Each structure stands twice: as structure tokens, then as C-alpha cells.
Amino acid sequence: MKFLARFSLKNSAAIIIICVLLMAGGVYSFTTTKSDLLPDIEFPQLSVSVVYPGASPGDVDTQVTTLLEEQFKNLQSLDTMTSQSLESVALIQLSFPIGTEMEKIEQEINDVFNETNLPENTTYNVNRFSFGALPIASMALFPAGDEPIDNFAEEVLKPELAKIEGVNSVALSGLPEQYISITVDKTLAQQNGISITQINEAISGAYFSFPAGTISQDSVLVPVRIDERLETLEQLESIRFTSVTTQQSLTLSEIATIEQVEELVEYARFNLQESLSLLINKKQDANTVEVAEKLFETLEKYEDTVKYELNFDQSEGINKSIDGMVEKGIYGAIFASIAVLIFLRNFRATLISIISIPLSLLIAAIFLKWLGYTLNIMSLSGMAVAIGRVVDDSIIVIENIYRKKRLNPDDDNNAITLSGTIEMISPILSSTIATIVVFLPLGLVGGITGAFFLPFAFAVVVALVASLFVAITIVPVLAKFSFGKGKAKHVKSHEDKETFYVRWYEKVIRWSLNKKALVISLAVVLLVGSLALPMVAGLGFVFLPNEEQKLMLVEVKLPASTDLEITNTVSLQIEESLNEKVDDYPKVFSAVGAYDFTTGSQQSNRMQYFIELDSKLNVDEQIPVVEEIISASLGDEYIDTTSISVQELQTSGPPTNNNVDINLFSNNQEDLMKAAAMVEQLMLEQSDLKYVTNNMSEKQEQWTVQLDSVKMREYNVNPFVVLGLVSDQTRSIDVGEYNLDGELKQIKLQYDRDVASQEELENILVFTEQGVVPLDEIADINQEEVVTTIQKLDGKVYAQITAQIKGDNTLEVTNRIKEEVDALDIPSSVSQEAGGGSDETLQIVYDLLVAIGVAIGLVYITLLIFFGKARTPFIILTSLLFVPIGSIVGLIIADEPISMSAMIGLLMLVGIVVTNAIVLIDRINQNRDKDVTIRESIVEAGKTRIRPILMTALATIAALLPLAFTPPEGAIISRGLAVVVIGGLTTSTFLTLIFLPVIYEIAFFKQARKERMSK
DSSP states (O other): OHHHHHHHHHTHHHHHHHHHHHHHHHHHHHHHSOBOSSOOOEEEEEEEEEEOTTOOHHHHIIIIIHHHHHHHTTSTTOOEEEEEEETTEEEEEEEOOTTOOHHHHHHHHHHHHHHSOOOTTOEEEEEEEEGGGSEEEEEEEEESSSSOOHHHIIIIIHHHHHTSTTEEEEEEESOEEEEEEEEEOHHHHHHTTOOHHHHHHHHHHTSEEEEEEEEEETTEEEEEEEEEOOOSHHHHHTOEEEOTTTOOEEEHHHHEEEEEEEEESOEEEETTEEOEEEEEEEOTTSOHHHHHHHHHHHHHHTTTTEEEEEEEEHHHHHHHHHHHHHHHHHHHHHHHHHHHHHHHOOHHHHHHHHTHHHHHHHHHHHHHHHTTOOBOHHHHHHHHHHHHHHHHHHHHHHHHHHHHHHHOTTSOHHHHHHHHHHHHHHHHHHHHHHHHHTTGGGGGSOHHHHHHHHHHHHHHHHHHHHHHHHHHHHHHHHHHHHTOTTOHHHHHHTOSSOOHHHHHHHHHHHHHHHOHHHHHHHHHHHHHHHHHHHHHHTOOBOSSOOOOOSEEEEEEEOOTTOOHHHHHHHHHHHHHHHHTTTTTOOEEEEEESOEETTTTEEOTTEEEEEEEOOTTSOHHHHHHHHHHHHHHHHHHHHTTTOEEEEEEOOOSSSOOOOEEEEEEEOSOHHHHHHHHHHHHHHHHTOTTEEEEEETTOOEEEEEEEEEOHHHHHHTTOOHHHHHHHHHHHHSOEEEEEEEETTEEEEEEEEESSOOOSHHHHHTOEEEETTEEEEGGGTEEEEEEEEESOEEEETTEEEEEEEEEEOSSBHHHHHHHHHHHHHTSOOOTTOEEEEEEHHHHHHHHHHHHHHHHHHHHHHHHHHHHHHHOOSHHHHHHHGGGGGHHHHHHHHHHHHTOOBOHHHHHHHHHHHHHHHHHHHHHHHHHHHHHHTTOOHHHHHHHHHHHHHHHHHHHHHHHHHHHHHHHTSOGGGOSSHHHHHHHHHHHHHHHHHHHHHHHHHHHHHHTHHHHHHHHHHO
16 A cells, blocks of 8 residues: 555656546446446246136136145245235246346246146246336327327337337237127027037138148149138128028028127226326336436427326436435535535645545446446445545545644655655555445345345445545645645644644543543443433334335225226216316326236226325325225215225335234135234224235125036036036137238127026026036026135235334334234134234344444454554444444434434444544554653544544535435435434544543553553
């Protein structure tokens, strides 16, 4: 390090050129690095969806889900497995530890599907989740003029948006579905003995194309192919059948109506205006801001045809985040500069010291880009937090050079600059390394949370390393030119006398050294009192504070069998009621019959609304208001059978863990549902819980056809024949896509009327060897109520009741809910397991406490290497005793809970606080090396080092003030961290200046007493 200082002063021009190049590289890196809202973390989770068309939830569970669960249990490193068996769909979520090779796991899952005997018509899909692949924009599209935009959106806009570099997928909903409908006259078909299955087979057979060998012609083999093609609508209508009863030939058009249909399967609206809904997903490694810019540029090209209203735009949040952090960083740098100027009272020295702020951060930007990190809320928070610390090394160096120049104005400028720099290399190197090593144990914090905070730690560490090199290279060069010959008089004029605080501090330190017992007693009382404050002040404990959004997500579900048109009618009533309060709810996006990404299916009974609130409104206060509006709109017909969920739209990010979950297990479904309802009711009654959900609350009526095995054998009927007959009359058949009259058309086949009653179902005719018999002759048909979803955790059927905790005392609320659930009189067949975010929070807190302990150990080892004596590092580490005093008081004053952010602040303080202690102890040791007594070494070191210590502490505090005053909803990490660092650094600095000298003299008590007695 001394070599670097000498080299810099000898090659000043080269150092300045390198500095300019680094700044240019940093600006380039900062402006070209990919921007995202969140770190691009790939979750070690897989979502497996299996489609089994027409199957009930029970069939899906027995024939698909259970078979796969048995196989998936054997997957390497599997943590947890949850499953949902719904109508026609199985969804299985698999979670693994961080660091699992997901490509290998995916291959194992593909092998499982190849080896498992699933029903023939099943299809599956495996997906991974990553922050980087989240949707970046959602919007409603409208015609700019009078012409409809359906064809334009589908044929022009969607393909063009899909071609944008970085776009992964474009989803367009609200478009009418076009297909050819074949509606069979049920009466005519039955009279002629023609089933809908026969019609389907006839249409499929009308397209025939197979190779039929080869013919040798002129020594050349020519392939032969036999084709029969269904190419026109007329050919479709002319497909012929033979009546079983009359033996006459009939065409399809004689027993069915064939027409081209345009039908909406989902309605989308914005403030009651019909619209299309557009959702854009980007590729995982694409730049969100750049993709969004190109997206809006494309839309602007067609502003004469289409207009839009944004539902959400992720790039807007990213830009606000970046602008906000840059703004806080600039203010922090300004405040730190003012703090330095107050002490140095010299503009040149101040400018030199603060050059480390932009330079260190720009160098950090270079490394962030080089190592593939993004500019996101965590890396930017790290850079903003680092501002207060990166200036410390430069302050210490410039202050020492400045002081030496004041004391020896006529000495050689180069020699003073070099000696002033070299003299401080040891303390700044040891303190910087000590600050850096505290972040190494952050790797002990596991899971997604640890990975989420990694960019924050990396940004801080790189900025600190850069600041160290700036302090021993750039700062001496600039000091040499700024404090050269002819400038000594100016330097000295401000510093002829000791400042008032130095004279005051000398009196305080001498008094403290004479009153050691009193000083230590007062320090212990303050420490113990601060540790008791959280309980006295009711300081909350939460993993991450909830961020308030001005958006609400509303989901309304009518009874499961509700038809789409009825759902749409009800939705219009709700939307009209919401529109009456347009001043409070300026934007209401609605999706009726929307695709449910959780279940992987279109749900005709489902309504979803995104409601934007006026900025003056509070979300929690508006939730009951919106619930009341929706309830009043439903009317008496649906109020008791409709589920309504109104909650704040959750931000993406690490899990806040501010939730409580109660899992119930039982093989008795009735008991399980009863217990789930009891727990749900208990949680709904709690004032400190919100967004209570029960995964077993939705039920529907079901007709069960129980086949009589004796009668089935008597009539020699195959069960699959019965399945086909019933299915044909209860759902439409997707025949497939055919190229008719030059256009690709989807064909759907159904009867002209559905089975509308149990009597009709019982009278379905079954053809047997002994004649035609009604269905109820061979089966018992009963109506029953069943759940719409079968859910399992690690292979066991379970019910989960979950809620989000209001306020900032997660642990207290969770423990109370667990006790109250234990007191419930739930059925004996039901076992329970309470959990939620608090479990993971406790583990992470434990990991962080271990990390802080390891960090202190690493700092001790670092100091031992630099100082070489066991006692000296121990003396320095005693300065950490006073960190909790200010940190806890700061949290109470700022009304901030103890959180992950606050604990990261404590981790940072381990490194920051020892910096001041190192600067003081290093000077004491220098004095003792000159044979000065311990008492006078301490006093002189205190008088000499009080200014750099106060400067670095005040600069760090000033730089963090903009973050500390960030609104609670505006920062995931910065506010709590800033409050803890400001409070802890304030008390530890002042107490260190008094307490540390006392501890030092006690540590060398024998020698200090001997020196005093010799006088």
C-alpha cells in the first residue's frame, strides 16, 4: 500500500488520467447496465401442470396427482411438495434448496413422465420462476376511432410486439373466439340412433392421408399416397350417416345446424368501457426499461388506430427507484460534504475528500456491470448506504495531510503529503478490511432472502475497496497540488489555535481517566437500559415492513357452475357501483371469466378487478368500503354463495414473512372442512389479521353416477360406453382444427340442449345387447356437494388457512393465534400444524445473529493481524458495546420495528464503529512507540484524532439522513438500516471517545500506574 502512495505521487499525471478514465467507464457502466426492479434471482422452485381433459378433481387426484407425487418424492434434495387437483388440471409445486441444479431436476421430472403410466390424453408442462421473467406491463386497449381493433390487435399489433428484442410472450385477452359450431338436434339424432361420438369420428375420418407404397416408373421409385380431404364447409355439411332405425342415409346438415360462431370467453373492461387486455412478459436476461421503451414506441406508431390505459408498468417503478436512489445519493453526498466543510473549514480539502464518493460509486458500477449484476433496488440501496462510509478513508488521509501542512508549512510538500498518507495507511486499511469482512457472513443467511440481499452487500463491499484505493492514490495527488508552496499561509490561518471542542474534550478525557469506575458504571447502565427499551416501548418485530401500494386486487367468485353471461351481468352491476365513486377509484380494470394462472384454467364464475386509489386514500381504510360496495351490488341472490377477496396488491420482492398459516390434515374430508371453517372464523375475528383465505372454502354441486356392477355385467355394458354417452350430452367436443375454404377453423360439436335436470340424466339411453335401457337402470344417480379442489402437502390432503398480519409485531400475533387455534374444539381426526412467515423469520434472525457473531470474530482476527497484540483488538471491539444504545433509541424515535433491514444495519455498524476506534488506538500506539506515557499518549491521541473521528461519523450520518427520512412505503431496506446506523453510530462515537481511553488505560493498568508513580 505504501508503494501505491509513492507511485501515485511520482506519477501524478498518470493517476489523474486513470481517474478520469475510471469515471468515464463508471458513467458508461451506470448508464448501460441492465435495470430491473429486483435482483434477478431464479427460485429453486418448479411448477408442474398436467392437463387431463374432462376429468373431475377426484379423477385427477387418483389417476394423475397421486401417481406423480409418489415419483417426485424421490427427487434429489426435494424440500416441499404441494399439489392441487382441479377439474381437468393437476398443479404440483416443487421446492428445493438454493443452489440446486435445476436443469438436472427438470431432466429427472421429464424421466418421471416418461416412466409413469398416466392416462393417454394427458399433457404436461414444467416451468421455473424468476424475478427476471415477471410481466413488465399490462394494459387495456381501445379503438382510437370508430373501427373495432380486434383483427388489428391480433394480426398486426401482437406479432409486432412479439418481435421486440427481449419480449418473451404477448398475451392478448378479451378477443372473441371464432369457430364452427355443429349443434346436433338431440331428438333427431336419438330417433336415428346416431350418437355425437359417431359424428365426431365421422368428421375425423373425413380427413384421410396415408402412404400406400411406391411404383417403379422409368427406373424411378414414385411414392403413392391415398388422400381424402375435408376442405370446404359444403363437404362438412355433406358427411353422411346411416340411420339405425330406418336404414336411410342422412347428411350431417339434416340432423345438425352448422354455423360460424364468434363468442367471447372473457370480458375485459376499463372504467366500464369494453377493451382488450394486453400482458407483456420479457425474457429473463432482457433489460426491463429498454423493453418497455420499445413497447411504448411501437404503441405510439399506431396511436391513430389504438389507444391504451396502463394497468401496471414495471419500468415506471424501476425508473422511480433509480431516480429516487440517485436523488438520495446526491443529497447524501451534499450533506456529507457540508459536514466535512464544517470541520475542515477549507473548500479545497473538502472537495478532495469528497471526490471519493462519485469515484468509488462509479468504480462499483463498473464491477456490477462486469459481474452481471443489475441496477435494482438492492444494488442501488447498497450504493446509497455506502456513500457515508466511502468518504471516511479520504477524510482521514486529507485531514492528516492538512494537519501536518498546518504544523509544518515550510517543509517539502511532497514529503509532507507522502508521510501524511503513509501514516494513515495502517488505520484506514485495517478499518476498511474490518468493514468488508463483516459482509462475508451474510452468506450464512440462507434461502431466497440471502440471495436477495447479496447485491446489496456486493455493492457496499466494492465501493469500500474502491474508496480505499482512492484514498491512497487520488487524494494524495490532489492534496499535493492543492496544498503546494505558497498556500501554506492560507492553510495555517484557520488553525492557529485549538478549536473549542478539542479543549473541551481534553478536560473530559482527563476527568474520565480519573473517574474510571463512574464512567464504566454509567456506560453499563446505559447499555442495560437500552436493551430493556424494546419491551418497555413495545417495539415491534417484523421481517420486512409491508409497503403500502395505492392499488387493490379484488377477486369475486360466484358459485362454481355459474355461466359466463350471468357472471358478466353481475360484474357490470359491481363496476357501475364502483364507477359512482370515480373520484376515489379513478381506474378500475375488470376481467370477467379470466384465465386463472393459479389453477391453469378459464373460470366462467370468476371476476377480477385492479382498482387504483386516489393518492389521498388509505388502502386499509378502503378495503371494507370496497367489500361493502361489492356486497350491495350482488343482491340477495348471490350474497350468501359468493366469495369476495379484497386486498392490497402485493409488490414483488423477497417474502415479507408477515403472515400466519394454519395447516390442517385429515383423511376425513367432512371433518377437515369443518375444522378449516372453525379456524377461518377465528382468524376473521382477529383485528390484527387481514386477507384471511381458506383453500377449502369453495364447493359445488355434483351429480355422481354410481354404476351398478351387477347390472353392468347383466347388460354387458362397458363403463367407458356409459362415460362417452354422458360426456356427449354434458359438454361440447373439441373436434380439432381444419382448413375449410382456405381458412384454419376450429370445430366444436354439441347437442342443441344440455342435460338440465337429474331426470334427464337418468333417462339417457344406453344401447345394450338386450336393447335400449335408461341410465338409471344400470346406475344410481345422486346429487352431492364437493370441494372444487383437492390440495395436498407432501402427499397428504390438507386445508390451509392463511392471513397477513397487520402492524409490526409478527411474532407476538403468530404465537397468540397458535394458542387460540390449539384451544379450538376441532374434530379428533384432524391434526394441525401452525406456521407461517414467523418460522422462517426466526431462522433468518438466528442466521443473522450468527453472522454478526462471526463478523465480530473476523474483525478481531483482522485487527490482531494488524496490531499484533491480543489486548489491542479487544479494546477496539469494546466500542461495539454501545451500538445497541443508539440503534434501539433510533428505532423507537423513528417508530420503526426491528426488521431484517435493521439487523443488516447492525451488521454494517460492526465495521463502521471499529473504524473510529482504530483511528484513535492507532495514534495512541504511535505515541507510545515514541516513549510517551500511556496517559499522555491517550490525551494527545484524543486531541489529534477527535476531528477525523467526528468528521467521519458526522459525514456517515449526514449521508444516511435522506434514506432515514424515506417514507415507510418507499424503501424495502434503506429506512430501517439508516435509522439503526445513524443512532448506533451517534452514541458509539461519543461514548467511544470517552469509554475507549478508559478501557485502554485499564488494559495497561500496571504500566500506567508505574508511569504515574514515577512522576
